[in-house]
Amino acid sequence: MRLKELAERLGLSQTTVSRALNGFPEVSEATRQRVAEAARRFNYRPHVSARRLATGRAGAIGAVLQTDRNLLLDPHYVEFLAGLGERLARDEIDIVLSPTRAEDESGAYRRIATGSRVDALVLSSPLIEDGRVATLAELGVPFVLHGRTISKSPHAWLDIDNEGAFHHATKHLLDLGHTRIALINGSSRLTYAAHRDQGFRKALAERGLASQPRFVAEGAMTDEVGYRFAERLLGERPRPTAFLVSSMMMALGAYRAIRTAGLEVGRDVSVIAHDDVFPFLNPERLAPPLSTTRSSIRAAGTRSAELALELLGGRDPASIHELWPVELIIRGSTGPVRAA
Amino acid sequence: MRLKELAERLGLSQTTVSRALNGFPEVSEATRQRVAEAARRFNYRPHVSARRLATGRAGAIGAVLQTDRNLLLDPHYVEFLAGLGERLARDEIDIVLSPTRAEDESGAYRRIATGSRVDALVLSSPLIEDGRVATLAELGVPFVLHGRTISKSPHAWLDIDNEGAFHHATKHLLDLGHTRIALINGSSRLTYAAHRDQGFRKALAERGLASQPRFVAEGAMTDEVGYRFAERLLGERPRPTAFLVSSMMMALGAYRAIRTAGLEVGRDVSVIAHDDVFPFLNPERLAPPLSTTRSSIRAAGTRSAELALELLGGRDPASIHELWPVELIIRGSTGPVRAA
DNA sequence: CGGCAATTCCAAAGCGCTTTGAGTTATTTT
């Protein structure tokens, strides 16, 4: 069923039908109803390519998937995509995914950008200085960055206050009397990890404490790595009395390592982790319930989609800077320090 | 730079330029060279929507991402997508990703299928009886199923011989004298897990052994779950002397659990796991090196892309049934049974 | 050198939609 045929059946012109369907004011409410009803009955759906050609919009937003980075990081990215997709689906906008090897990354961006395959891009997990931003700015492709990076090019970004979150969490641990706090972090090349590190150090510095290099570990945000780091850290003497952990996955590993070491979470070792709010991983349900800094990464995806749409609506990228506060939720995994 | 302008600069008609670029035989080699060179110089890229409208092809293949299933399964899926993308990129075909909640799944397929947003779909991880196949067959959308399912509708599929793989692996363990073999599997609702289970049971039955329910565990294919299952299984008395594991992730957990129990992998407990060949997870590098049944899931993605393209070329879906053999690679994690 | 096939190129007709610019009819205003 095509627009033309639909119009014929209704005894209307294509113009009118198109306008009725797209909510233009020139069409009477009665006509609009009739058209909508007929469209439904004949199961009419506009041909996307035709629409895209006519409007000059691709009706799609691009996302690049690095296939040779450590894919175990993925749950975070996939959750972000889920949020993105939820919002975009409402406007019938597709996500075009481009799996790419890192070495060909800028080529991939170039390929996507030209040929107007997508109207905008969404980038995630930026490095501290991320070349992608300059590349895209230069190509003139609208994009939203989820996270922050150092770049001369003005651009739209959305980030959570990672520094504030870990600053706050560290302060809380200090208030409980902990002084030997270990940080289990993501790779420090990534901005969010660097920010968390900064928040952590800042809080320590405010109490006149220096962070000890041997109490800081960084790596892939997986259960296994969390286990290994925690195991190693618990082997230090004196050992840390609290862990600040960058992801729930790592925290699961840390919990296990603590138990394996014959210690009790929340009593012998306090733990605070960052919770990206995975639907299948509830900090409340751990034993003991895990204290977290919380911010839904899915919500960030949704908002990124919205911002991308605003960008397409003409909003100035330089006006889009959102920094989301992160809440600290204290549960059973944190407690006052005890004499070792 | 548009085709028209390019043609003008070259002093040729649009037709000729288009044909030269698309490799039609009617154009002389000299002209083709000239055109190609000019296209490169002016950085010409055809407008995809225009091409899609003209050819009637969407130039995209759809993939549905279930956002509320256990996303920790994702590394497998992402790796598959990577393979898919690698192949499709060569033909400038996009992957359109539709994140969807399970409850709305058939709606999602319907949405994608109509409006010709994609030319074909690729499905993964089918259930034993998967309704998606019937839905898509009914909608008339070409698709390739990665895995197998029970369905009356003839359809294209590509699968690895999971049953054969685990049959073979089990036989190998039996040959080494193991009789108490435990299976750590994925969810039995999924076909591949069911097939592995069948291969396992069949091999046992051939030696007159029955599989013991308490020696079979199934769940999400993560490190953590692998650890928990192995831990539990090692607590049984008499305990199993060998593990057959459905994924490398789970095997990592199992290794840890075995060590934690004070046992040695390959001597006290043999382990064979299925290896999907992740670039960042090499069974050779484990200690001891892990015996595996191996089949690259990325290669399966690549081949699925190829089959999807053939489908678009007019190949009969019913003629596409590929069952890939799986090799068993013996390394240090398997050894003869020892007196407990 | 005429005739035929092969080679090379072209103008123009879509593909299915949106959108412009104008026309038609109904409703107010003076």
Add this chain to the structure above:
DNA sequence: AAAATAACTCAAAGCGCTTTGGAATTGCCG
């Protein structure tokens, strides 16, 4: 009642490409 305004509707022109059906040119043979 004429004029002005509002409310609808329409035909047609793109959007940028592919592809059809010829036309023009070249090469080869008798």
